[in-house]
Amino acid sequence: MVLTNKIGVIVDSFRVGVREGLRKAKEVGAEGVQIYAVRGEMDPAGLSPAARKELKAYIDSLGLEVSALCGDLGGHGFQDRQANPAKIERSKRILDLALELGTNVVTTHIGIVPDDPNDPVYEAMQRACEELSAYATSSKAYFAIETGPEPALHLKQFLDTLGSKGVSVNFDPANMVMVTGDDPVAGVKLLKDYIVHTHVKDGIRLREVDPRIVYGALGFDPMEHEKIAEMASGGAAFREVPLGEGSVPFDEYFAALQEIGYSGYLTIEREVGDQPEADIRKAVEFIRRYRA
Numbered sequence: 001m002v003l004t005n006k007i008g009v010i011v012d013s014f015r016v017g018v019r020e021g022l023r024k025a026k027e028v029g030a031e032g033v034q035i036y037a038v039r040g041e042m043d044p045a046g047l048s049p050a051a052r053k054e055l056k057a058y059i060d061s062l063g064l065e066v067s068a069l070c071g072d073l074g075g076h077g078f079q080d081r082q083a084n085p086a087k088i089e090r091s092k093r094i095l096d097l098a099l100e101l102g103t104n105v106v107t108t109h110i111g112i113v114p115d116d117p118n119d120p121v122y123e124a125m126q127r128a129c130e131e132l133s134a135y136a137t138s139s140k141a142y143f144a145i146e147t148g149p150e151p152a153l154h155l156k157q158f159l160d161t162l163g164s165k166g167v168s169v170n171f172d173p174a175n176m177v178m179v180t181g182d183d184p185v186a187g188v189k190l191l192k193d194y195i196v197h198t199h200v201k202d203g204i205r206l207r208e209v210d211p212r213i214v215y216g217a218l219g220f221d222p223m224e225h226e227k228i229a230e231m232a233s234g235g236a237a238f239r240e241v242p243l244g245e246g247s248v249p250f251d252e253y254f255a256a257l258q259e260i261g262y263s264g265y266l267t268i269e270r271e272v273g274d275q276p277e278a279d280i281r282k283a284v285e286f287i288r289r290y291r292a
Contacts, residue, residue, distance in 0.1 A: 001254065001255050001258060002290070003287070003290040004263070004291070005257070005266045006067070007029070007265070007267075007284055007288070008032035008034055008268065009025045009033055009267065009268045009280055010034045010268065010269045012035065013269055013276055014276055014277055015276055018041055021033075021035075022058070022062055023062065026064060028284050031064065032064060032066065032067035032267070033064055034068045034070060034265075034267050035066065035069055035070065036069070037069040037071060037098070038072065044090075052097065052100050056102065059101065066101045068098070069097065069101070069105070069107070070106070070107050071090075071094035071143070072108045073087050073091065074109075077110040077111025078125045079125060080124070081120075084127075088128055088131055091106070091108065092132075092135050095136060104140060104141035105141070105170075105197045106136075106142070106144065107143075108145060108170075109215065110167075112211055113158045117161075125158075126161060129143075129158075129162055133162050134163070136166030142165070142167070142196045142197075143166065143167045143168070144167075144170035144197045145167060145168070147171050147176055147187060148172055149175075149211050149215045150211065152182055152186065152190045153190055155169070155191065156190050156194070159191075159194055165194060168195070169194040170199065171198045171199070172199040172269070173187070173200075173248045174248055175199075175203075177205055177238075178203040178238035178239075179205075179211050179214055179215075179238060180211060181205055181208070184248060184253050185249060188253065188256040188260060188262075189259070189260065192260035195264075196264060197267065198257070199268075200243065200266045200268050201240060201243070201248075201268070202240070202245060202247070203239060203240045203246045203247065203248070204246045204247050206237055206238055206239060209237035209238065240270075240271055240272050242273070242282060243268075243283045268287075270283065
């Protein structure tokens with residue numbers, strides 16, 4: 001097996017700001033970057049047309065591409081019908097920014113899909129995703145749901161109810177291993193028609209955990225992304241670890257991506273650890289062994 005996929009890095013994983021993170025991504029050998037675009041200097045509401053052009057030119061000058069933006073707005077995802085209109089509008093503006101920066105993918109969490117299709121929360125999520133999907137499809141773009149909160153089969157069944165593939169999948173094998181205990185290799189094959197972006201990270205599941213505690217749900221306090229990373233570091237229920245040291249079977253996982261014809265980015269995410277740059281550099285080297 002020889003991978004041909006490009007290697008990406010989440011700029012925010014370096015924890016040094018966007019510009020410095022972009023430089024470090026280039027230094028460690030990445031070909032593309034994913035950037036959070038929900039607050040601070042990357043909030044679309046604060047980025048003028050001139051600032052967007054300048055940022056795009058800077059990324060180009062480093063010889064990098066944008067593999068995706070991250071548009072995860074936190075909270076309960078799209079479970080809260082009253083909060084959804086504002087979140088949908090913000091998500092659309094993030095997608096507009098993504099297109100200006102040269103990518104057609106925005107990754108996000110939508111909240112945990114309820115088991116019962118007749119649940120009012122299921123309907124609220126479905127309506128929100130229908131609107132997002134239609135907007136993305138009109139621009140030949142995607143909102144990509146990150147795997148982890150529910151088993152792959154259940155996520156596929158939800159996606160199958162939507163009218164288009166404008167809402168698709170950002171496949172994260174470690175989330176599946178750590179939270180639901182789902183098989184990422186089988187998950188790739190189940191979700192093959194929807195995968196438009198992937199994360200590369202590794203993890204270990206230490207005990208069963210209610211996904212609602214990790215990802216939030218109506219009736220549960222929403223957890224900010226930083227708190228989830230803190231959980232992964234503390235290791236009470238699961239632990240994120242450097243590539244190759246966890247339970248993700250990368251030989252089989254990468255082979256499955258090849259089997260389904262996935263040609264997009266393998267984007268490294270490192271949310272914990274005291275030496276993110278060193279860990280990311282090792283992760284780039286880890287993936288490159290499959291490209292030799």
